Amino acid sequence: MAAQFGRLRKGAVNTTVAAVVVAALAASQAPGVTTDDAGRRVSTGTQPSPDTPAENSATGNSPYYTDLPPLNSPNPSPSADDDTPVATGESEAGIPATVLDAYKKAEAALREAKPGCNLQWQLLAAIGKVESGQARGGRVDADGNTLSAILGPQLNGNGFASISDTDGGAYDGDSSYDRAVGPMQFIPSTWKWAGRDGNGDGRKNPNNVYDAALAAAHYLCRYGWDLSTQGDLDRAILSYNNSRDYLNLVLRWLEYYRKGTHEIPDGTGTLPSDRSDDHAGASPSPSPTPSKTPTPSKTPGGSAKPGGNSGGSTSPKPTPPSTTPPSTPPPSTTPPTPTDTVHHLEDRGTAKLTATAGDTFAGRIRTRAETKAGEGVAKVRVRFTIVGTTDAAFSNGEKYATTLTNLSGEAVAPTLKAGENTGTFVVRATVVGRTITGLDYKATVTERAADTLTRTGDSELICTPGGEFADQVEVKATYQGAVADKVAATATLVKAADDPTENDKGPYFKDADGKAVRTLKDLETDAEGLLKLPKLYADDATGTFLLRIATSGGATLTVELKVAAESAEPTQEPASPSASPST
Incomplete structure (x- = not known):
């Protein structure tokens, strides 16, 4: 969804018409779809959480590419000695070689690390297609690094979510607001804990397709979901970008790639042409500041006609001024979510966290989300993150875990297991969707011992x-x-x-x-x-x-x-001969 993506016009009119028909069909079948104030279609159907904030998704709910799969089935892999240039339809169906390799390697890694997730590389391909057009048509080097940074629009609240800068511009080059980064379009705050090193170079680079694909795979499997079931598959996709339209589109590409696809050379893939924010009033570059609305003039009937003409004049009539005093903001129609009411986190009697290397910590971390008055807040997502140099992990094998507070406002972290590295590290509890100060728990791993x-x-x-x-x-x-x-x-x-x-x-x-x-x-x-x-x-x-x-x-x-020296064997003296009898 990079703001810098080029636009390519479809090659054939009938393909465009067919895509419009399929798009209309997809819209009619999408449950609970409506439009927001900006004119974008949004979903009121089932979501990962009723109060899921944008910063709790992989992409920050950034815009995405809405191009639909071709109507025809994917072509089989071309023969190795076929030097015929790939046609537009074929390149659109194909996946660039390095990008495809990254998806398949990520699937293999998850098959070993989390076999119960049943993640297929085709799901990564579907998301990669929607997010970045397969890394801009496979414009990557041999190591999987994109030839130039892939950046989404500034998440400044102007038609998108508002997410202030969380990385000092380290990943997205923007120190004011966050942007989605790389071929899988992670926002910096998510990449910070979800990033992976997929190509073994010792770095976690969101602009590397191997790193990004492996991070996306782990992200989609992070809650113990089984992606072979439709319910968990839907939940995983919605957690990536919280939109029913997005879910339907990814499922269409997933089904398309499952029917078979083929490898194409890096850099030969087509660029997507349609984005979900095309009609949302958003622009990759700053929009000019609109001029102030002039004072309306009255029609002969005494009414103002916004956008109409009066007395044959060709100048449009402005909209009437608001009757609300400028100093009084309009009342909010959105009730606060439970997350909005959280003021701080309190420890709930967590025991001293000490374990021998390789053992499980006896106690579990307990945190309570509270209002300013000290009342517990239920249904708040609390994230526990392991900080510091350690190989300790939660029972799910990850360095982080997110749980929902119960009716008394308490969140309990999963069981913590010590690795072989000894020393002290920190487990930090934070409220998802809020910027309040986190709560740190010190944990110590001691060396294995014998008494x-x-x-x-x-x-x-x-x-x-x-x-x-x-x-x-x-x-x-x-x-x-x-x-x-x-x-x-x-x-x-x-x-x-x-x-x-x-x-x-x-x-x-x-x-x-x-x-x-x-x-x-x-x-x-x-x-x-x-x-x-x-x-x-x-x-x-x-x-x-x-x-x-x-x-x-x-x-x-x-x-x-x-x-000791061997003791010498005692020598036996021969018996003295008996005297011969006297003669």
Whole structure:
């Protein structure tokens, strides 16, 4: 929906007529469609939420392209050796190669990450067609970056939603108001939490078709929806742009692409020609300020005729002035939504958030949306966002979650699961659709620990000088009686029970080069809490030596190792011969 998109006139009159007929049919079948004050068709049918604000959609409910699919079915893929230029109808049905690849890779990623969503790449293609004409007909480089930025109109309330700048112009180059950005037309505030790195370059770039397609895929699957069911599919599309007309249009392109399409070279796709705001009075460039309405003149009958003529005059009659005093604004006819009444967020007794790496946090975050008087507000959407460098996530595998407050105004975040990264991070609660100060919850992930170590065997560990020990040392780690898996450990051959200094003689391990080492670091217990040490060898020193194993969490175990020379076998003296009898 970029303001900079070019306009291409349809090539054939019959195609235009057919498109108008289909458009009329689509309008007649759309339930609950009416017009707003600007003359745009809007829907009064089922929406994701009765008070869904524009900033809670992917696009900020920005304008979109309304071109309908061709009446004929998509053409099969052309042969590889066919050098015939692609005709207009064929290029309109085809999808540019890099863009198509991005859609298919996003589908594959979601099949693994969220198989229950059942997302099809054709849905991404349908949305991409409506939002940007498949990245302006595939005008992207080999890495999927658009050759120039794709920007929607300024969301300044002039025919669109009003969304003040949220990114300092970092994504859209506008520090006054937000604009939808990129081939999938994300607004900056949504991209901030929904953005993904789809091409593995370490960046989340809304103007990259791989990043944008993967972000759109996750966005459409974020509430655990099953897109193979019509109800969830409708809800997901409406959450992208909250318009019944938009839903019907995307469903038409989805059905069209499901029938089969083909790949075309990048940059050869057609640009869309019709936008949903064509007749809404909106313009990509600033409109001139209208002149003030002149004082109306009376007709001979004493009435003013707006737009009519009087006494044969050719000048139009202005509209009569309002009878409402200028200082008194017209009364609002729209009642405030529950979200409008929220003044602040209050914690509802959330316990201290601490968990061991890999474990689930015992407590859940509880937040209450309240009015200025401290009363709870029901049916308000509260978003919980994980902030900071951490691999912790909610139970849905995401860094964010949105829940609705109950009758008492309380919102409970999903279960939080710790990753392997230790340290502190923040979970921030905010009210969707309001700019009130968020509420931060500190969460801490501690390293995996063990409080007990025991040997798995009881055989004596003994060796001769210069030899090797027959048995390897194996221990089991537990924490409060449970298996302690993936716990870090260190093994050291120490000088004495009260001297943890590394010994310089006696038993030793071997490193990769066969050299003697007497300290092993970076050890880790397995899934069963077991740790088996490498083979031990002995030098020429004899005596009793100590091996100390220690884990994070403070568990220690000291094992005795003995090195002794083999005792010599006693030599049997031959029996003295008995004296021969005297003769």
